Amino acid sequence: MAAAGRPVLGLDIGGTKLAVGVVASDGTVSGFLVEPTRREEGHEIVLRRLFDLGRRSVAAARAEGALGAGEDIAAVGIACGGPLDSRRGVLTGPLHLPGWIDVPVVDLARREFGVPAALDNDATAAAYGEYRFGAGRGTETMVYLTVSTGVGGGAVINGRLHRGAAGNGGEYGHIAVQPGGRPGFGNRAGTLEAYASGTAIAQRATEVVAALGSTGRSSVLAALPVIRAEDVSSAARDGDPVAREIWDETVEILASAVADLVNILEPNLVVLGGGVTRSGALLLDPLRRHVYAQAMPPAAAAVRIELAELGDTVGVVGAGAVALDLAGSGAPITLDAHV
């Protein structure tokens, strides 16, 4: 228990970016560093760079005074997209890191840093970060939904991070919102991710704009060489009717999935994070209306819906939150230490 209270190192392995930082027991981040993943270099080279980045982060945190002279990090937390096996600490085959099959990242980190290490699905870790240090502080049961390039999420149930039987906690992007609809991952069509992810919003808008000619309607989106999700939200905000329709449909689909999560888990709080939620009230206001109208009345009366607070550091803070638990338990290894 001597380790409790000491800062930890959080490592976030994204498809395009690596992010690292030293996380104190109050959730503050020091030595926050980001660099491109360059996943095509393969896991050996990328993890070497990740660990080096982690060492630079510790040095920077020490320079900032976040670590005392002679004080070292107490544990390492790693967040990565799934599928992964958090109990064994192995990346089994993350969708966003092609070819990273059965990489024992926890063992590697433990050997590199000489402290306990833990691995969690990035959205699961982010859920825990928001619960411990963000929008979810003080709640009991919280659902976190992140909407960015993809859609993911996680839950803290009665104060405990939910990891589930497969150790990925939950894959909210792969719940069905329109059975038989747009292609999603694997055999499942019509998933939330296939409609409401940033990628899907951009694709849907591109399809609608391509078909505009035959309708006689026009849209500011038609002038763009490439349409991104943020173009759709900003054009919708500016009153473009075509963008507005795409946006409204997106919000309705997201709200239906959130109402499902509310009906299934009866949380005290739903936290919405990820790039698409930077649209703020344009998303949150109508989404709240839809959810409160659709969820079962007692569940609707019990739940708040809020935007995430941690922003770009959420992955690092989430990984750090998991590592703080590990350090606080005094457990020497990851196996069963965080389940």
Add this chain to the structure above:
Amino acid sequence: MAAAGRPVLGLDIGGTKLAVGVVASDGTVSGFLVEPTRREEGHEIVLRRLFDLGRRSVAAARAEGALGAGEDIAAVGIACGGPLDSRRGVLTGPLHLPGWIDVPVVDLARREFGVPAALDNDATAAAYGEYRFGAGRGTETMVYLTVSTGVGGGAVINGRLHRGAAGNGGEYGHIAVQPGGRPGFGNRAGTLEAYASGTAIAQRATEVVAALGSTGRSSVLAALPVIRAEDVSSAARDGDPVAREIWDETVEILASAVADLVNILEPNLVVLGGGVTRSGALLLDPLRRHVYAQAMPPAAAAVRIELAELGDTVGVVGAGAVALDLAGSGAPITLDAHV
């Protein structure tokens, strides 16, 4: 703690039937009694009859030797459809009991029997019954889905019964399976219950049969004065092509919802109960195929799907399981004692 090990009384308040029984610490039921609810008589008269039935059950259990001479029940558990408030022990307005508004059933039972009492949503209690004494014995995270007149369910998460912020645990019948589809409860259309409940299966079949004339197709269902869900499943089993289509669609919709629950909660086990699941392999075999094909591979690999084991006593056993926890804790009152 002296109360641990002693039998408890389980009371199950259904829309059509009251069921009661004495539940031993190993889950066996004695003095199981059932009588019509006759809800139109109002909650005062019905609860008076329910409590009398409970007393007769205790006497019968004593006659059967399930209670020793001078031994009394340690607690009372009550299961009822929602919405209700399990923390306060109040029926706030169950959908299946019109006019039962804010009935403090836990207080009433406590005064009647002079022992601690607890109230849970019937599907939540049933989930706990299957977890403690039925198909879910020994699992960690279990989802229970009951498909009968309506659709409901509950979950045990990491060994702990999930009650949720609103105390109903989860309302799986009200997740959306076909947005904008058939009318469901309140403002929500296209819910699981609106398609896959016994009531909905019968309605859908009635609609299809009424429209058969214009198609030139025929079905054995057309000869029935009233079509029930079990008529659809038995005609489907006998190879009637129209019944088969309705049944296949029902199974696909149920499977999609189960795949959602698997993706959201990553359970070790899904247990299917309720009258519609009496169709057995006709439901279970294709449902398993759909779920394993649609759920995320790690979640699919981790989950088993089985039929419930407790049958008609599930409500009483579930209420009893909750009461056994209450008795084992030695807690004198319900408030916070079982959350």
